[in-house]
Amino acid sequence: MTTTRGLEGVVATQSAISSIIDDTLTYVGYDIDDLAVNASFEEVVFLLWNKRLPKANELEDLKQQLANNMAVPQEVLDYFKTFPISKVHPMTAIRTAVSMLALYDDAAEDMSEEANYLKAIQLQAKLPTLVTAFSRVRKGLDPIAPKTDLGYAANFLYMLSGNLPDDIEVEAFNKALVLHADHELNASTFTARVCVATLSDIYSGVVAAIGALKGPLHGGANEQVMKMLTEIGSVDNVEKVIGTKLDNKEKIMGFGHRVYRKGDPRAKHLREMSKKLTALRGESKWYDMSVKIEEIVTGQKNLPPNVDFYSASVYHSLNIDHDLFTPIFAVSRVSGWTAHILEQYSDNRLIRPRAEYVGPGMQKYIPIDER
Numbered sequence: 001m002t003t004t005r006g007l008e009g010v011v012a013t014q015s016a017i018s019s020i021i022d023d024t025l026t027y028v029g030y031d032i033d034d035l036a037v038n039a040s041f042e043e044v045v046f047l048l049w050n051k052r053l054p055k056a057n058e059l060e061d062l063k064q065q066l067a068n069n070m071a072v073p074q075e076v077l078d079y080f081k082t083f084p085i086s087k088v089h090p091m092t093a094i095r096t097a098v099s100m101l102a103l104y105d106d107a108a109e110d111m112s113e114e115a116n117y118l119k120a121i122q123l124q125a126k127l128p129t130l131v132t133a134f135s136r137v138r139k140g141l142d143p144i145a146p147k148t149d150l151g152y153a154a155n156f157l158y159m160l161s162g163n164l165p166d167d168i169e170v171e172a173f174n175k176a177l178v179l180h181a182d183h184e185l186n187a188s189t190f191t192a193r194v195c196v197a198t199l200s201d202i203y204s205g206v207v208a209a210i211g212a213l214k215g216p217l218h219g220g221a222n223e224q225v226m227k228m229l230t231e232i233g234s235v236d237n238v239e240k241v242i243g244t245k246l247d248n249k250e251k252i253m254g255f256g257h258r259v260y261r262k263g264d265p266r267a268k269h270l271r272e273m274s275k276k277l278t279a280l281r282g283e284s285k286w287y288d289m290s291v292k293i294e295e296i297v298t299g300q301k302n303l304p305p306n307v308d309f310y311s312a313s314v315y316h317s318l319n320i321d322h323d324l325f326t327p328i329f330a331v332s333r334v335s336g337w338t339a340h341i342l343e344q345y346s347d348n349r350l351i352r353p354r355a356e357y358v359g360p361g362m363q364k365y366i367p368i369d370e371r
């Protein structure tokens, strides 16, 4: 038996959803650079679930279904008030809340293809409501109901702040959602597939995936990037702080990737958005600091930024609390998780690899009073 640490390079399944070949990312064969500039997030959701772009009426239908299913059971919102909400990380709260959604879904155990597709819509529709409601309740504010005439990206920003977002905010947020929607067999998607390959239900798969996304080596990195930028504080401090971190062999959050070698194709879109938005807010220092960090880390370690690096200053410029960055990743990625879960169900086989045993050899049981 040979082991591959972290399953690096192991091809664990076939998938027709997204691919990364020679550092190019595609969703169902469409280049991410094309989608980032042209597609609405709802179009991408349809694409991932149906493996083709929607016609105009199909897109309208999906938008309506998402808007009509955004409300969450009152019991779930009330639950937010029962725990010490100001101390709880939103990813912990959202993980629990998604699990609770299954309690109020009569079809939770219905494993038919139709029921699972409808549950994917429910999950996609309800995640923004959970994240924004959590954010408001912990500030002592009432959750805001979605507006059915707003698109998905605009609705999120509206439910978060209560203000109608302007065009540039919607463009930035839509782009971020498109760029985070799917990414081949990343850790959280793999987790979801392992979970449902036991023929467990879709809610269990998504709850498991949220747990995997939360870690700072995966989706949790975007919050850590903002923490680092805040600690650095100004462009003048970048060289010293980053130099010290690298000397101490600390990881710089938002850099490196298991699959990309030359660079993450999503990062440049977020870099451009970060430049635009931070300038608009009169807070270019976040972008300037990020660029300087990129110069140093790329120069010294040959590590390019990943999707999490510039998304941090983009979300900050949209006035989003830093601990909501990873929940927002989940709002987008639930589209990919559910697409992969549906694909797994469609041709399922239990996922069960082996472990190379490296513990002690055969031992004889010693009674407790003789040890």
Ligand SMILES: CC(=O)SCCNC(=O)CCNC(=O)[C@H](O)C(C)(C)COP(=O)(O)OP(=O)(O)OC[C@H]1O[C@@H](n2cnc3c(N)ncnc32)[C@H](O)[C@@H]1OP(=O)(O)O
Binding pocket: 006, 216, 217, 218, 219, 221, 250, 251, 252, 253, 254, 255, 256, 257, 258, 259, 301, 303, 306, 307, 308
């Ligand atoms: C959406 C996403 O999930 S994108 C990834 C988000 N995560 C981050 O940004 C966290 C920071 N990055 C990392 O921890 C890693 O690059 C990962 C987790 C993304 C990939 O990890 P792996 O493929 O296992 O690479 P690994 O951690 O083995 O790194 C290889 C080498 O590069 C170094 N390295 C990798 N990433 C970084 C980094 N961000 N900063 C400094 N050094 C790094 C490692 O220290 C290691 O060096 P060594 O060979 O001298 O020991």
Ligand SMILES: O=C([O-])CC(=O)C(=O)O
Binding pocket: 180, 182, 183, 185, 186, 187, 218, 258, 259, 306, 307
């Ligand atoms: O693919 C990965 O390992 C991590 C990543 O970039 C993502 O999930 O978007």
